[in-house]
Amino acid sequence: MLLLFKYATMKKYLILIFLISSLIINSTTGQITDNSGGEPGEIYLRLKNINFLKNNEYFNPVIEGYTLIGYFLKPEIVYWPAENFNLRLGTHILKYAGTEKFSQIKPVFSASWNFIESTTLTVGSLEGCDKHKMSDPHFNSERLYNASYAEDGLQIKTTSNHFFNDAWISWENFIYKGDNTREVFTAGESFKYTSSPVSDLINFEIPVQIQFKHFGGQISNYPEHMETYFNLATGTRINFDIAEKKYGQAGFEYNLFLSNELTGHSSSSIGVGRGNWYRLHYTYKSIYFGAAYWKSHNFFAPNGNTIYSSISDYQNVIIANRRIITNWLSLTLLPESFFELFLGLETYYDIDLKRLDNAVTLHLNFDKFIKLATLKK
Secondary structure, three states: OOHHHHHHHHHHHHHHHHHHHHHHOOOOOOOHHHOOOOOOOOEEEEEEEEEEEEEEEEOOOOOOOEEEEEEEEEEEEEEEEEOOOOEEEEEEEEOOOOOOOOOOOEEEEEEEEEEOOOOEEEEOOOOOOOHOOHHHHHHHHHHHHHHHOOOOEEEEEEEHHHHHOOOOOOOEEEOOOOOOEEEEEEEEEEEEEEEOOOOOOEEEEEEEEEEEEEEEEOOOOOOOOOOEEEEEEEEEEEEEOOOOOOOOOOEEEEEEEEEEEEEOOOOOOOHHHHHHHEEEEEEOOOOOEEEEEEEEEEOOOOOOHHHOOOEEEOOOOEEOEEEEEEEEEEEEEEEOOEEEEEEEEEEEOOOOOOOEEEEEEEEEEEEEEEEEOOOOO
């Protein structure tokens, strides 16, 4: 009973700490956010759609290969009753090719308040998991193509010339008293500082990313212990503008990843882990090339890309030490401000397993506001 009280209290403190820390950071910056762009009385239809193909050719003991092909459609009615406040009502529809039924039909509703010039509080349905700008090893970029994209909870977000800060709580499984499933939620903090160019050549980026994933709930009849996973990523990136970006931009990045199961009841028996990520970047116009070296020991992130994990997602296997060489090549075309074509190739060479896996991605992304009416006062 004492243990249940301890972690129920810890959960409340985690939520409170995220909100307070975000407010402190956000109050120091200044730039208008997307959520404050409407005029009082305006009503818009927002159409968000991604048509995607993600083919993962994986043949290793940590993650099996699979293909995601389909689309999601998110139509919303957006209404600004005041300049700094809007309401959104719509639905999120996810469909995979080859299935007769929709994989997800989910109502979306949110209220957003731009309470400081650069900062917006959103309660309800959030913008989407890709907006958090988290690193792939502890927040899988592939969530863009599955049911994890649509999040519900609350969020405080700031964007400015030099600061990005996003603190959010995504409630993934709500429980009633006596349920035999666990309460599940994620609390995250994604912060990045970008410096001004030094000698018109170099700038620095410093990210700090924190994530808690909680499985529990004191009113549940679920027989297993509660689990709370902690993940941290931080480091630095140095970007070099080549001839004022005439020949592109190159960069080097180092990130340290830490993971820990805080209750001491990890279902996999893995507790503390760590990872090191060394990355090279080169961007020229619409083309991006990246190369990276990943080295980890007992690393696990429940929301992360499993290919970097020490724990298999389909069999009872733990590989404590991982060493992976990764390469990315992608093309991103933006013929219009509301339309994007993305084509990407990723390769993963596991040094210890001596095998090469790869993934191919293609998507068309459409996101546009269409004005419907202006209500008179």
